Every structure is written in C-alpha cells, then in structure tokens.
Amino acid sequence: MEWSRFTEASRIAYFSMEIGLSQDIPTYSGGLGILAGDTIKSAADLQVPLVAVTLASRKGYFEQTIDSQGRQHEQPVNWEIATFMEQLPVRVTVPVEGHAVVVQAWLYRVKSPSGGVVPVLFLDTDVAENRPEDRAITDFLYGGDQTYRLKQEIVLGIGGARILAALGFHIFQYHMNEGHAALLTVELLNQTRNLSAATWTETLAFDRNAVVRRCIFTTHTPVPAGHDRFPYPLVQRVLGEDLIPLAQLRELGGHDELNMTSLALKMSRFVNGVAKKHGQVSRAMFPGYEIHAITNGIHPLTWASPYMVALFNRYIQGWALQPELLVRVDTIPDEQIWEAHQGAKAYLAQYIQEVTGQKIYLDILTIGFARRVASYKRNDLIFEDIERLLRLGEGRLQLIFAGKSHPHDENGKALIQRIHDFMHRLQGKITVIYLPNYNIDVAYRLLPGVDLWLNTPTRPLEASGTSGMKAALNGVPNFSVLDGWWIEGHIEGVTGWSIGAAPTELHADENSRAADATDLYDKLERVILPLYYDHPSDWVKVMKNAIGKNAYYFNTHVMMRRYVTEAYLQR
Numbered sequence: 001m002e003w004s005r006f007t008e009a010s011r012i013a014y015f016s017m018e019i020g021l022s023q024d025i026p027t028y029s030g031g032l033g034i035l036a037g038d039t040i041k042s043a044a045d046l047q048v049p050l051v052a053v054t055l056a057s058r059k060g061y062f063e064q065t066i067d068s069q070g071r072q073h074e075q076p077v078n079w080e081i082a083t084f085m086e087q088l089p090v091r092v093t094v095p096v097e098g099h100a101v102v103v104q105a106w107l108y109r110v111k112s113p114s115g116g117v118v119p120v121l122f123l124d125t126d127v128a129e130n131r132p133e134d135r136a137i138t139d140f141l142y143g144g145d146q147t148y149r150l151k152q153e154i155v156l157g158i159g160g161a162r163i164l165a166a167l168g169f170h171i172f173q174y175h176m177n178e179g180h181a182a183l184l185t186v187e188l189l190n191q192t193r194n195l196s197a198a199t200w201t202e203t204l205a206f207d208r209n210a211v212v213r214r215c216i217f218t219t220h221t222p223v224p225a226g227h228d229r230f231p232y233p234l235v236q237r238v239l240g241e242d243l244i245p246l247a248q249l250r251e252l253g254g255h256d257e258l259n260m261t262s263l264a265l266k267m268s269r270f271v272n273g274v275a276k277k278h279g280q281v282s283r284a285m286f287p288g289y290e291i292h293a294i295t296n297g298i299h300p301l302t303w304a305s306p307y308m309v310a311l312f313n314r315y316i317q318g319w320a321l322q323p324e325l326l327v328r329v330d331t332i333p334d335e336q337i338w339e340a341h342q343g344a345k346a347y348l349a350q351y352i353q354e355v356t357g358q359k360i361y362l363d364i365l366t367i368g369f370a371r372r373v374a375s376y377k378r379n380d381l382i383f384e385d386i387e388r389l390l391r392l393g394e395g396r397l398q399l400i401f402a403g404k405s406h407p408h409d410e411n412g413k414a415l416i417q418r419i420h421d422f423m424h425r426l427q428g429k430i431t432v433i434y435l436p437n438y439n440i441d442v443a444y445r446l447l448p449g450v451d452l453w454l455n456t457p458t459r460p461l462e463a464s465g466t467s468g469m470k471a472a473l474n475g476v477p478n479f480s481v482l483d484g485w486w487i488e489g490h491i492e493g494v495t496g497w498s499i500g501a502a503p504t505e506l507h508a509d510e511n512s513r514a515a516d517a518t519d520l521y522d523k524l525e526r527v528i529l530p531l532y533y534d535h536p537s538d539w540v541k542v543m544k545n546a547i548g549k550n551a552y553y554f555n556t557h558v559m560m561r562r563y564v565t566e567a568y569l570q571r
Helices: 002-007 032-044 145-168 184-193 197-212 231-236 247-254 260-266 277-285 306-315 323-331 334-356 384-395 410-425 440-449 465-474 513-534 538-549 556-568
Strands: 011-016 050-055 063-066 073-074 086-096 099-111 117-124 171-177 215-218 228-233 255-260 270-273 365-370 397-402 431-435 452-455 476-481 497-499
Touching: 002 117, 002 323, 011 032, 011 086, 011 145, 032 050, 032 099, 032 117, 032 171, 032 556, 050 145, 086 145, 086 476, 145 228, 145 231, 145 476, 171 184, 184 197, 184 247, 184 260, 215 323, 215 556, 228 231, 231 247, 231 255, 247 255, 247 260, 270 277, 270 397, 270 556, 306 323, 323 538, 323 556, 334 431, 334 440, 334 538, 365 440, 365 513, 384 397, 384 513, 397 440, 410 431, 440 465, 440 513, 452 465, 465 476, 465 538, 476 513, 497 513, 513 538
Parallel strands: 011 050, 011 171, 050 117, 171 215, 215 270, 365 397, 365 452, 397 431, 452 476, 476 497
Antiparallel strands: 063 073, 086 099, 099 117, 228 255
C-alpha cells in the first residue's frame, strides 16, 4: 500500500491534542494547534522524518457567533473527514471504564514544495463496534467534563502509541507537544516491561530509563489551569490498573492527583519551554528539572499575505524554504513594501465590510488584537482609560478584535461582552470592530491587514505568542508587553515597541495593569501616532525591520533545526 512507505525509515512521533493545518480541517482551537500545524509543515519542507498523531475532533472545537449584546454562542463544526483523509486498515483498542474502546486512524499527507511529506494520523473512535458514548470520545476538542477529557487523553496517548506500533512505524523519539499525550509514556512502559504486574515495583526504574531515553516534552503554558490534573478515583475508574498499578502511577504523576505535566516531566530526557523567558518561568514552576528553551516560530509560506509573497518572490528568491534570506529585505524599495501592505489592508477592509457591514479607512492607523479571550491576556486593556483613549485616538485610530473564549470560561465570555460595550460607547468616535469566529482564515486576513499588532498579557503568563511573529512577517510591527517571544524580538523603536516594565518576574504580577495602560497610552500618543502620520518613511523602516530582524529568525524552520540538533539527535 502507498501509505506503508512511511514505515520504511525510523521516525520521530509528534503527539499533539490539536493540529491546525487548514481551515477545512478544524481540529484546532488556537495557538497550540496552529504551532503544531506549522511545525509539521516545516518538517515537510526540511524533510525531517516525522509522523504526527492527533485526534479527529469530528465536530471541531466550536464555531463562534456573537449576538448584539456581545454574548458568545457555540455551535459544532460539521466537516467530513473522509473528504480529506484516507482511512487506514488497522484498529487497536484502549481501556476505558473497564472495557475496550476501538480506535481507528485516518491518514493526511502534508506535502512540501521541497518534496518532503509528513504523514499525520487522526485518531477516531466513531466506529460501529463502540458504544454510543465511546463513539463520541473524539467528537469535540476540549469538550465535556474531566471524564471526557481523560478518555480523550487515553485515546491520544495510549491509542496513538498502539496505532503507530500496529502500522509498523519504527519510532526512535516521541515528542509530546504539551502534556495531553503523556499517557503514551505509560503505554511505552507497558510495551517494554514484558513482565507480570507483580514485578512492577522491581522493574519500574529499568523500564522508566528505557522509555525516558525516547521521550521529549514541550510545555507551553505558565498558567496553572493549562496543566491537566485528574483525581485518582477518576483515573482508577476510567483507566484501571491493567497498564500500570496505581501506586506506580502515583510515583510518576504525583501522589495527590495525576498531573499530566508531572508525568511528562518525569518520563522525558529532554524538556523545553517555548521562549527563553518561558524556560526560566518553567524552571521556577517545576524546580529540580532541567528545562531548556526553544522559541516557537511560524511557517513563513503559510502566513505571508499574497501581496508579501509576490514581493518576496520578486526580490528574495528562495525565502519560503530559506526564511533567513528575509534579512535582505532592504533590497525591496520602501514604496513597494507600503503598497503591498496597503493591498493587504484593503483586502481586510473588504472582508470586514462583508462580515460585519462596518467600514474601516485605509489612511487611519489600525490596531489589531486577536487571540484566545482569557482574563490573563487582558484583551480589554486598551480601554482602561476611555477618556484618554478618546483624546489621543478620536479620528486617528481604528481597533479590530477577534478571539474565542473557552465555552466554560465565564470570565473570558464577560471580556468579550465588555469589549462590545466599549464598541458601542465609542461609536462615531473610534471605530471598534469584533470579528467573530477567529480561525485560520480570519487570521490570514487580519494579521497582514492591520498596521500595528497589540498584545497585553499579564507578565510572565504569555509563553510565546506566535501571532506577533505572523504580523512581523507581513511588516506589521508589534506593540506588546515584554513577555514570551517579544523579549527576544523587541528592539525599542526599531522592530516595534514595548508596553510596561522590564521582564523581571517569574510569577504573575497582578498589580501592573494601571502602569501598563499608562505606558500604552503614552507611547501611542507621543511615539507611535506621530511616527505613523508625520514620518511615513520612518514607519516603513520599522516595517522592514520587523521582517528583516524578526521574521527571518522567528519561524518554524529555525525552530525545527533547533529541535533536530538539540533534542532529536541528542540520544
């Protein structure tokens, strides 16, 4: 069979609960999934021997609609998996609540212009042999309660490892993209043990070392709620003890509850955060572990607007497969950079008109803010002093927001309503637009089309923040709190601007809001607005610096080369 050629060489297995490859395959919720998709695309470009494993998420994450009061509503995303993928002729079972659940896999091929191909396996429990409740395990990404989530993580980790073995893949490294797949380490222990359960205590150290040598773990969040935890009575009921006795699982995953991050940390020989600062924060969160830092990136060809693609192709040939060549952006005439950006802005304006009926003007400074809506991201910080915002921005600013809140996050949903309240209060003075259903297609229009990209998280809770990298690739400067990747990419007034104090914290600073808002307004009023309106040639220099000093380095090609040399090949 044609798919079997993927099993001929040893591979790295990349496990991620969500993967965002295209809008047609809605198996992602946000940054983690988009990063996974970009990682896989760069692996194909660089011909890294990777196989990816994820869940089918037959009903997606959710489709967001927002009513006139700013209230978020969620609907399933209906898509047909068989339209895009090939069903593979292998099935395995996993233990769930004392019985066997059948798992099948679908194959999707990520192909690169370089000739590289990465197979992606989508795990699916919607098979006739399963009970109705089990058929729904792979329906909703991050859906349901703790029981539903644990079942999904059993399918991903244990089912994924078993599917790879059943298909004949030779895996020399298992890379867990966040802790959701950590149960794969328990399955690997089970595969290497080959002894009766009675000998677990004596063999655990030996078996653990054999597994640890093959596992890599990337942690993505310094927010405690982002680390999955399950009470042991639930684990005992759902997972049982056939794979590993509860006493031994407690040794690996924590004595009070099963912490998937702790399990992944203890079972991996290489652990990394996703920015230099995040590595420091993670070492403070998990003392005793050696945690490295490999800064995230974005896939250049995916996120460059058509206008920038045409420009780069003309002046920097080969940039898509060698994004380091973007350092030569100064070979592009300033006026052509500006024309390409204005084309992207007009494209965005047309989309906004079609979706919302609202109008934006191409000659007014337009600020974009789009990401998951959560309290620590402070999506509404720019409205902290509404009177000052009016004084500096009336007739001179346009604000465009987008983002989904998790269905169970009531504070996040309230933030969306709060932004809509300000939108109504500012009507006729400052245009504020909220684009619904933020996804790959919306981001592809929004990011290149704004003039400035805003990010205002509570320090140091932004692990990386790859949307700012996508903006920089398109010549859109960042205006951001010094956190995540921006600490590394920021040169004040050269690649963009900072907000607030220097990045010294290792724990959340909840008292910085007023000072950060003041600094935001000060720089808008005294630096950014005058530069944009009074010194357009100097503004274009910052745009070019965003490309030549940020985008050339903060991409998944650079990131993947680091994973290969620092993690995958270091045995």
